[in-house]
Amino acid sequence: MKKTDWDKRIQRAVELAQRYPSAAEVLAFYRHILEFQKTLCADVVSRSLPAAGVKAAFREQLDLDIAIRQLPALLALVQRTGPAKLAHEAAEIGRASSEQQGEMLRSFLLSTNSNEPELNHFFARVLFQPQAEHLAATQQTQSADSSASVCPVCGARPLVAVLRPEGDGGKRFLVCSFCSTEWEFRRILCPVCGEQDHKKLPRYSVEDIPSVRVEACDTCKYYLKSVDMTIDGLAVPVVDEVATAALDVWAIDHGFHKISPNLMGF
Numbered sequence: 001m002k003k004t005d006w007d008k009r010i011q012r013a014v015e016l017a018q019r020y021p022s023a024a025e026v027l028a029f030y031r032h033i034l035e036f037q038k039t040l041c042a043d044v045v046s047r048s049l050p051a052a053g054v055k056a057a058f059r060e061q062l063d064l065d066i067a068i069r070q071l072p073a074l075l076a077l078v079q080r081t082g083p084a085k086l087a088h089e090a091a092e093i094g095r096a097s098s099e100q101q102g103e104m105l106r107s108f109l110l111s112t113n114s115n116e117p118e119l120n121h122f123f124a125r126v127l128f129q130p131q132a133e134h135l136a137a138t139q140q141t142q143s144a145d146s147s148a149s150v151c152p153v154c155g156a157r158p159l160v161a162v163l164r165p166e167g168d169g170g171k172r173f174l175v176c177s178f179c180s181t182e183w184e185f186r187r188i189l190c191p192v193c194g195e196q197d198h199k200k201l202p203r204y205s206v207e208d209i210p211s212v213r214v215e216a217c218d219t220c221k222y223y224l225k226s227v228d229m230t231i232d233g234l235a236v237p238v239v240d241e242v243a244t245a246a247l248d249v250w251a252i253d254h255g256f257h258k259i260s261p262n263l264m265g266f
């Protein structure tokens, strides 16, 4: 992960807030979070991480102490700029003992290896994600398995799909919900249950958001969104995903569940 990727995300959040006024509020908060994560990223880069090739589970290599030290600044930021429910949660965590705070962050590292769709551990995700991205960038990319339903680097579920220009069409990748690694994935295949019948894999888009669509599965009832960079080459998938909640409303109204909620909780 290049450092400038944080700047690209921040810039994109500003642009999309203008393009999609209904998403302006959530994007304004997301921008605060991205700016905070960018500062964490600088902190992570300056520290030495375990050498590549160490055979520890990915999450065990993340530094809990760094996250514990960074938590108070995040709680203050969320109380200042976050939505009411999250701000309230931040205040409650702030009143907890430092042992309880450490336990909350530790439980995130322990719990998310399961195959269940991941809960939105907002505070832990914000704090660990820059570390995870940095660690993922130092690891050898595994040989491509274009039907792997979880991240080949850290084992988390995908957040969003992305179609990147390739020849006359596009190649589909999945983006990890935790470490942001992208891995190639077959076009007609459900990442949850492996359904391959295109008649059971409904796609949904709306006219005013041509580059993002819902990719759902009638067999397991899960969905994720897909960002088509052959249509909008300036898209930043994780940010475009947050900006298009209107599509999530459609999917949920039609009985689908999201594979992984985004950082903003939907």
Ligand SMILES: [Zn+2]
Pocket (backbone or CB within 6 Å): 136, 151, 152, 153, 154, 155, 156, 176, 177, 178, 179, 180, 181
């Ligand atoms: Zn990952």
Ligand SMILES: [Zn+2]
Pocket (backbone or CB within 6 Å): 190, 191, 192, 193, 194, 195, 217, 218, 219, 220, 221, 222
């Ligand atoms: Zn499925």
